[in-house]
Amino acid sequence: xxxxxxxxxxxxxxxxxxxxxxxxxxxxxxxxxxxxxxxxxxxxxxxxxxxxxxxxxxxxxxxxxxxxxxxxxxxxxxxxxxxxxxxxxxxxxxxxxxxxxxxxxxxxxxxxxxxxxxxxxxxxxxxxxxxxxxxxxxxxxxxxxxxxxxxxxxxxxxxxxxxxxxxxxxxxxxxxxxxxxxxxxxxxxxxxxxxxxxxxxxxxxxxxxx
Numbered sequence: 530x531x532x533x534x535x536x537x538x539x540x541x542x543x544x545x546x547x548x549x550x551x552x553x554x555x556x557x558x559x560x561x562x563x564x565x566x567x568x569x570x571x572x573x574x575x576x577x578x579x580x581x582x583x584x585x586x587x588x589x590x591x592x593x594x595x596x597x598x599x600x601x602x603x604x605x606x607x608x609x610x611x612x613x614x615x616x617x618x619x620x621x622x623x624x625x626x627x628x629x630x631x632x633x634x635x636x637x638x639x640x641x642x643x644x645x646x647x648x649x650x651x652x653x654x655x656x657x658x659x660x661x662x663x664x665x666x667x668x669x670x671x672x673x674x675x676x677x678x679x680x681x682x683x684x685x686x687x688x689x690x691x692x693x694x695x696x697x698x699x700x701x702x703x704x705x706x707x708x709x710x711x712x713x714x715x716x717x718x719x720x721x722x723x724x725x726x727x728x729x730x731x732x733x734x735x736x737x738x739x
Contacts, residue, residue, distance in 0.1 A: 540605060548610050558611040562625050565603030569632035572596040576639030580646035590643060590710065591702015597636055597695040604629065604691075626667075629687060633663055636694060640710055652711040655718045662721025663690055669728040678735045683724030690717055 551561075572593040579589035607625055611617045641656040666686065673680035697713030700706075 541609060544602070544606060544609065545613070548606060548613055551606075551610055552614040556610070558607040558614075558616055558621050559624055561603050561607040561610055562621075562628055565600045565607070566628040566632050568596055568600035568603065569636055572600065573635040573639035576636075576643045580639075580643040584643070584646040587705045587707070588702045590640075590698050591700075593636075593639065594695045594698025594700075594702060597691065597698065600632065601688075601691050601695065604632075626671075630664075630667060633687065633690065633694075634660060637663065637714075640694070640698070640714065644707065644710065644714075647707055649707055649711065652707070652714060655711070656714040658718040659714050659721060662718055662725060663687075665725035666721050666728070669725050669732070673728065673732045673735075676732070676736065678732055680728050680731060682731050683727050685717060685720035685724045690721065693717055 575589050575593040575596065579586055579593075583589065604625075607621075611621055637656060637660045641653050641660070644653045644656060662685070666683065670680045693713045693716060697710050701709035
C-alpha cells in the first residue's frame with residue numbers, strides 16, 4: 530500500500546459518519562462538488578482582494594490557504610458520497626473532473642496575481658509554468674484514457690498539488706514571507722511538468738507498435 534492509499538483510508542474512516550449523515554438527509558455528490566468549487570472561488574477572491582487592496586498583508590493569503598484545505602475535503606467527500614450512497618453517475622464524474630480543473634486553475638491564478646502585485650515577476654512566471662504543468666498532467670491522463678491506457682504514473686497529481694498550494698499559502702500567512710508561496714510554485718512547476726512528460730513517455734511505451 531502506498532502513502533496515498535493509506536492516507537485515503539484514514540480520511541475515509543474519519544469522514545464516513547459524516548457521509549452517512551449526508552445520505553440520510555438527501556445531500557447529493559454534485560452539491561458537494563459544487564460547494565467545494567465555490568469555496569475555491571472564495572479563496573481565489575481573497576487572494577485577488579489582497580493583491581489589489583493590501584499586497585503586503587500576507588495573512589489574507591494564509592486564510593485563503595485554509596479555505597483551500599477545507600475545499601479539498603469536499604473534493605474527497607463527493608466521490609465517497611457517490612459510492613456509499615449508490616449515487617454514481619457518468620455526468621457526476623464529468624462534473625467533478627471539470628470543477629476540479631477550474632478550482633485548481635483559479636487558485637493558482639490567484640497566487641500568480643498576488644505575486645505580480647508584489648512585483649515578484651520571476652515567481653509569477655514560475656507560477657504560470659505551474660499552471661501549464663497542472664493542465665498537462667490532467668490532459669495527458671485524459672487523452673491516454675481516451676486511447677484505452679490507464680495513465681496514473683507520476684508524483685505531482687492533483688491531491689499533491691492542492692496540498693502543496695494550501696500549505697504554502699498558510700505558511701506565507703503565518704511567516705509573512707512570499708518565499709513560502711514562491712517555493713511551492715517552483716516545486717509544482719518542476720514536478721508537474723516532469724509528471725506530464727513521464728506520462729507521455731508511458732503512453733509511448735504502451736502504444737509502441739500499434
